[in-house]
Amino acid sequence: MSTSDRDWDEGGPERLYVITGGRADSTEQADLDLVTLIVSREEPKAGIQPELAAILRVCRSPVSVAEISAHLTLPTSVISVLLADLLADGRVEARTPASSRPDIALIEAVIDGLQNL
Amino acid sequence: MVSRISDTVTEPRREDRLPSTASSAVKIVIVGGFGVGKTTFVRSVSEIRPLTTEETMTQAGAGIDDIAGVERKTVTTVAMDFGRITLNDELVLYLFGTPGQQRFWFLWNGLFEGALGAIVLVDTRRLEVSFDVIGRLEEAEVPFVIAVNSFPDATSYLTEEVRGALDLPDSVPIVVCDARERPSSRDVLLSLMRYLRTFVTTSEST
Numbered sequence: 001m002s003t004s005d006r007d008w009d010e011g012g013p014e015r016l017y018v019i020t021g022g023r024a025d026s027t028e029q030a031d032l033d034l035v036t037l038i039v040s041r042e043e044p045k046a047g048i049q050p051e052l053a054a055i056l057r058v059c060r061s062p063v064s065v066a067e068i069s070a071h072l073t074l075p076t077s078v079i080s081v082l083l084a085d086l087l088a089d090g091r092v093e094a095r096t097p098a099s100s101r102p103d104i105a106l107i108e109a110v111i112d113g114l115q116n117l
Numbered sequence: 118m119v120s121r122i123s124d125t126v127t128e129p130r131r132e133d134r135l136p137s138t139a140s141s142a143v144k145i146v147i148v149g150g151f152g153v154g155k156t157t158f159v160r161s162v163s164e165i166r167p168l169t170t171e172e173t174m175t176q177a178g179a180g181i182d183d184i185a186g187v188e189r190k191t192v193t194t195v196a197m198d199f200g201r202i203t204l205n206d207e208l209v210l211y212l213f214g215t216p217g218q219q220r221f222w223f224l225w226n227g228l229f230e231g232a233l234g235a236i237v238l239v240d241t242r243r244l245e246v247s248f249d250v251i252g253r254l255e256e257a258e259v260p261f262v263i264a265v266n267s268f269p270d271a272t273s274y275l276t277e278e279v280r281g282a283l284d285l286p287d288s289v290p291i292v293v294c295d296a297r298e299r300p301s302s303r304d305v306l307l308s309l310m311r312y313l314r315t316f317v318t319t320s321e322s323t
């Protein structure tokens with residue numbers, strides 16, 4: 001359906017289970033949208049779980065949850081669990097998406113932005 | 118084989134970084150059948166090379182337990198392409214391409230939630246793929262426009278013929294596009310946004 005230069009890790013469910021410490025269940029996921037922007041507040045410390053370190057590095061500038069998933073080649077469900085950890089102690093900041101009921105100002109801003117493309 | 122995460126992570130390229138002032142993002146979904154041009158559309162307007170995100174669907178296995186006592190589950194994964202357009206210093210637009218076939222609808226939950234709207238890409242040689250998608254969008258009250266992708270060997274239909282075939286009300290915009298061309302894809306996005314604006318201005322004036 002789609003091609004990418006790099007193959008997704010075919011590690012299977014076991015690998016994902018290890019990365020999230022077995023918390024792939026939805027109750028442990030942060031309530032994040034695919035387009036919630038994440039920004040790191042600190043550099044990874046020594047000894048940190050590699051996946052968490054990778055997120056902190058990728059998010060030095062604002063990056064959406066979907067982009068984090070793409071950069072780490074991990075499903076968004078797994079990214080949400082990892083982000084819950086980082087959000088809990090303030091190592092990253094989440095910037096929530098604009099509301100789904102767009103007001104006129106938002107719609108005009110999107111139109112202006114597209115017209116400048 | 119368990120691979121090391123550091124081997125597989127790519128950091129965003131310097132020129133792909135969003136400004137630090139980026140504070141909110143919106144999304145539009147591009148939906149359509151196989152090979153209708155979803156990836157082409159996303160690529161033509163995106164400022165970054167399209168990325169791929171993976172969604173998983175977990176189903177409980179048939180009672181097989183592994184040694185750790187963890188119930189084995191079947192995990193189906195589906196990839197979605199997406200691209201990005203920085204609209205201004207604060208606002209970012211993401212475009213997600215997703216297949217329209219019913220068996221992929223499990224992807225739609227997180228996707229359409231909060232989305233501004235959808236673009237239904239249509240190939241006039243295979244209009245039937247779009248029926249279910251359109252029905253589903255109407256049900257979910259997701260505003261959408263129809264973009265007829267012009268493939269060279271397809272008979273060209275008048276948009277009103279397409280409207281009739283898809284049984285759509287006059288209010289739903291139908292535009293013809295060439296997904297390979299950035300201005301064309303951008304115009305489709307603009308027609309969706311102008312359509313959305315009519316709702317807001319209509320409800321505000323009543």
Ligand SMILES: Nc1nc2c(ncn2[C@@H]2O[C@H](COP(=O)(O)OP(=O)(O)OP(=O)(O)O)[C@@H](O)[C@H]2O)c(=O)[nH]1
Pocket residue numbers: 001002149150151152153154155156157158214216266267268269294295296297
């Ligand atoms: N002539 C013409 N060809 C197009 C257009 N859009 C896409 N194509 C071609 O159609 C083929 C399929 O396009 P894709 O963008 O891969 O379609 P897709 O919907 O992403 O396909 P899947 O992800 O496999 O479902 C490619 O060879 C494109 O170059 C168009 O507007 N006009």
Ligand SMILES: [Mg+2]
Pocket residue numbers: 001002003155156157198214
């Ligand atoms: Mg594709």
